[in-house]
Amino acid sequence: MMPFVQTDKENKKQKGKGLTPYQGRRRCFGRYKCEDCRRVWMSANSWANTGQSCKICKSKIYPQEQRPLNRPGNMDESDIRKRHPQELCEKCRKLRHFCGDRDSYARPAAKKDLDGEIDKLTHNTSRLTVKDKK
Numbered sequence: 001m002m003p004f005v006q007t008d009k010e011n012k013k014q015k016g017k018g019l020t021p022y023q024g025r026r027r028c029f030g031r032y033k034c035e036d037c038r039r040v041w042m043s044a045n046s047w048a049n050t051g052q053s054c055k056i057c058k059s060k061i062y063p064q065e066q067r068p069l070n071r072p073g074n075m076d077e078s079d080i081r082k083r084h085p086q087e088l089c090e091k092c093r094k095l096r097h098f099c100g101d102r103d104s105y106a107r108p109a110a111k112k113d114l115d116g117e118i119d120k121l122t123h124n125t126s127r128l129t130v131k132d133k134k
Helices: 008-012 092-094 109-125
Strands: 029-034 040-046 065-067
Touching: none
Parallel strands: none
Antiparallel strands: 029 040, 029 065
């Protein structure tokens, strides 16, 4: 199911509809192409109406195509071990932290940390006693 796959050409036909093919609130997978230096890249941290700067020429580029992220366990083409260049990401700069933190699809390391926190909370709450109200 890919409800918002559109090419840059299709997006240009929809003037006034937004800067990117996808107009939702969630993170998605985007394909970028810099017209100045011809560099092409993909990012699993693509957002509506938000660009990324080209690594080579620093031009602000909006995605040509966007589509939903696959759910965990059915990994997308992005390499989760690869660092997301926050200094080139408009969303990261705006938020002042990694933009992927806002999404429910946590990276494996973040999920492991979250599981540890849940274990601590569970352990701490098991020592609490509840008094009956009379």
